Amino acid sequence: MRGNPFKLGSLVLLSVLLVAAGCASVTSVTPTTALPTPVAEPHPGSAVLLLDEQFRGEQRNPNAATQIDLGAAHSAAFATVFNALIEQLIVADELPESLANGEILIRPRLREVQVAAPSETYLNVYEVWLKYSLQLYNDQLEVIDEWFMPAYGKTPDNFMLSRGNAIQRATDTALRDIGAKLLIDFHRIPSLAQWRSSQPSAAVVGQ
Amino acid sequence: MTIRARTLALNCALLWLAGCGATTTVDEYRSSNQPIAIDASETVAILGRRDAGHYETDREFVDCIGAKLASSTVQVVPEQKLIDAIYPWFEPRVAPKTLGRLRQLLDNPLVLARINALQLRYLIWVDGSTESAQPSGSMSCAIGPGGGGCFGFAQWDKSSIYEAIVWDLRDRTERGRVRVDSQGTSYLIGAVAPIPMFTPVKSDACAGLGEQLSDYFEG
Numbered sequence: 001m002r003g004n005p006f007k008l009g010s011l012v013l014l015s016v017l018l019v020a021a022g023c024a025s026v027t028s029v030t031p032t033t034a035l036p037t038p039v040a041e042p043h044p045g046s047a048v049l050l051l052d053e054q055f056r057g058e059q060r061n062p063n064a065a066t067q068i069d070l071g072a073a074h075s076a077a078f079a080t081v082f083n084a085l086i087e088q089l090i091v092a093d094e095l096p097e098s099l100a101n102g103e104i105l106i107r108p109r110l111r112e113v114q115v116a117a118p119s120e121t122y123l124n125v126y127e128v129w130l131k132y133s134l135q136l137y138n139d140q141l142e143v144i145d146e147w148f149m150p151a152y153g154k155t156p157d158n159f160m161l162s163r164g165n166a167i168q169r170a171t172d173t174a175l176r177d178i179g180a181k182l183l184i185d186f187h188r189i190p191s192l193a194q195w196r197s198s199q200p201s202a203a204v205v206g207q
Numbered sequence: 208m209t210i211r212a213r214t215l216a217l218n219c220a221l222l223w224l225a226g227c228g229a230t231t232t233v234d235e236y237r238s239s240n241q242p243i244a245i246d247a248s249e250t251v252a253i254l255g256r257r258d259a260g261h262y263e264t265d266r267e268f269v270d271c272i273g274a275k276l277a278s279s280t281v282q283v284v285p286e287q288k289l290i291d292a293i294y295p296w297f298e299p300r301v302a303p304k305t306l307g308r309l310r311q312l313l314d315n316p317l318v319l320a321r322i323n324a325l326q327l328r329y330l331i332w333v334d335g336s337t338e339s340a341q342p343s344g345s346m347s348c349a350i351g352p353g354g355g356g357c358f359g360f361a362q363w364d365k366s367s368i369y370e371a372i373v374w375d376l377r378d379r380t381e382r383g384r385v386r387v388d389s390q391g392t393s394y395l396i397g398a399v400a401p402i403p404m405f406t407p408v409k410s411d412a413c414a415g416l417g418e419q420l421s422d423y424f425e426g
Contacts, residue, residue: 036291039317123261156257156265180295 027066027164031073033172035179038084043187046088048096050107051075056093060113066163068113068171070130077175078108081182098141104192105137111148115167126166127154128174136192145191151178229365229391229408233415237383243373243423245281249328251424252284253371256334257299264333268369268413272333275417281424284325292321310379322376330376331420335369337409346397357397366390367412371420383423387415 058071079091099105112131118124130151138144153173155166187193245251253273255264266286273283290297296318303309309330313319346359367389373382391406 036294038294039292039296039315039321041317125261154263156263176295176298177300180298180300183295184301 025065026061027167028069029066029164029168029171030069031168031171031175033073033077033175035077035080035176038081038179038183040084040183042083042085042087044087046090046100046103047082047086048090048092048099048103048105049078049082050092050095050105051078052093052095052107055108055110058110060110062113062115066115066167068115068128068167070110070113070171073171073175074108074110074130074178077179078182081179082106085183085186095141099137099139101139103139104144104195105141107135107137109133109135115170117163117166124157125154126161126163126170127152128167128170130171130174130178132178134186134189136189136195138195144195145189147189147191149178149181149185151175151181153177229389229406229411231387231389231408231411231415233419234386234388235383235419236385237423238381243329243375243382245328245424247280248326250282250284250326251276251329251331252286252289252325252327253331253333254286254289254297254302256302256332258302258304262336263299264335264369265337268335268337268409269333271410271413272331272371272417272420275413276420276424278421281421284327289325289327292325293318306374306379306381309374309376313376313379328375328377329382330374332372332374333369333416334372335367335412337365337367337412340364340366342395346395346401348397348401356399357401358399359397361395361397362392364390364392365406365408367408369412369416371416373420373423385416385419385423387412387419389415 056071056075058074059067059069061067082089082091096105109132110130111133112129114129116123116127118126121127130153132149132151134147134149135143136145136147151174153170153175155161155169155173161169253269253276255266255269257263269286273285277283295301296303296312296315303312313322340363342361342363344359344361346357346361348357349355367387370384370386372384374380375382389408389412391408391411393406394404396402396404
């Protein structure tokens with residue numbers, strides 16, 4: 001029995017495409033962590049936390065096989081942390097036209113995402129690094145500093161974890177780490193302290 | 208069953224049990240020979256150390272010790288509940304590693320208020336991991352039209368090393384340390400079907416540590 005060569009060719013091509021599509025799958029991860037209410041004394045003063053559209057919808061591909069939808073989780077994390085850090089906080093999604101006297105504006109930006117799998121590091125864990133920067137604006141909407149902060153998260157091991165679940169767990173841990181870093185270090189940013197001390201009003205953040 | 212067959216079966220069972228045995232050593236240090244006093248209203252929390260780069264104390268092990276320690280006299284606060292209640296102060300980045308740092312942390316009235324709300328009196332830090340060595344031996348499996356099977360022999364060593372440190376949050380002192388070292392060899396025998404004989408080093412380490420800590424609190 002002779003088969004139709006055109007049909008046979010199409011079948012082979014379809015099989016190759018199917019195999020190629022299977023090999024090139026992208027793991028899509030959406031972190032779900034919700035930070036607990038932090039144990040922190042809010043500093044007096046007021047600030048605007050700018051979480052713009054880009055930040056709220058942030059999606060990153062740290063490598064060809066991974067996509068992390070960080071937008072919702074990191075927006076919620078930053079809002080939780082700054083609500084605990086600053087007494088009067090306004091969360092905005094657009095740059096305001098002006099700020100009140102002594103008010104500051106904080107704009108977090110995601111700079112880099114890296115993922116490492118056991119196959120790359122020969123360690124028994126999945127790891128995620130997040131690098132953020134905080135742009136700090138004074139009440140004249142001038143940038144006074146940009147402060148960079150890294151965060152790190154890993155899984156306890158890779159036993160019985162799918163790649164997607166492992167990266168999600170490591171990202172959740174990294175988001176908790178960024179919260180811890182901010183809660184401990186935010187009020188120690190030198191340029192922020194310097195700007196505060198130069199202000200005549202006692203209403204500025206942290207005084 | 209003939210006597211010979213019974214003897215063979217008995218030998219196999221003994222070999223199996225011997226293969227599954229682990230050697231566990233428990234060392235302890237106490238600041239006093241007296242049992243640690245704890246009121247019925249006070250609680251204990253067990254936390255795993257997770258700040259090392261290449262390993263972290265796994266939560267299942269911490270839960271296992273908690274289950275061994277929990278009794279009518281000792282109430283154990285779940286690990287995650289404490290970590291969340293005092294966020295971010297027990298996150299790996301900032302958790303106190305020394306008594307000096309703990310005293311500094313307890314000087315924070317907000318932290319102290321949360322600890323008092325949980326009626327937390329003792330904190331037990333657990334640090335360690337279970338490691339498996341590279342397997343030795345060889346095993347090959349094959350399948351054909353007439354059936355399949357595995358033939359050969361493989362073995363690997365496992366060791367669980369953990370240390371627990373008990374901190375008294377009221378007196379802000381260390382009350383004792385327990386170190387457990389459990390080692391054993393697991394086997395996989397291929398006799399048509401693969402027969403595993405796993406050594407429960409981790410559960411032995413948990414039992415050793417849990418019982419010793421229970422002894423601290425109950426005398």
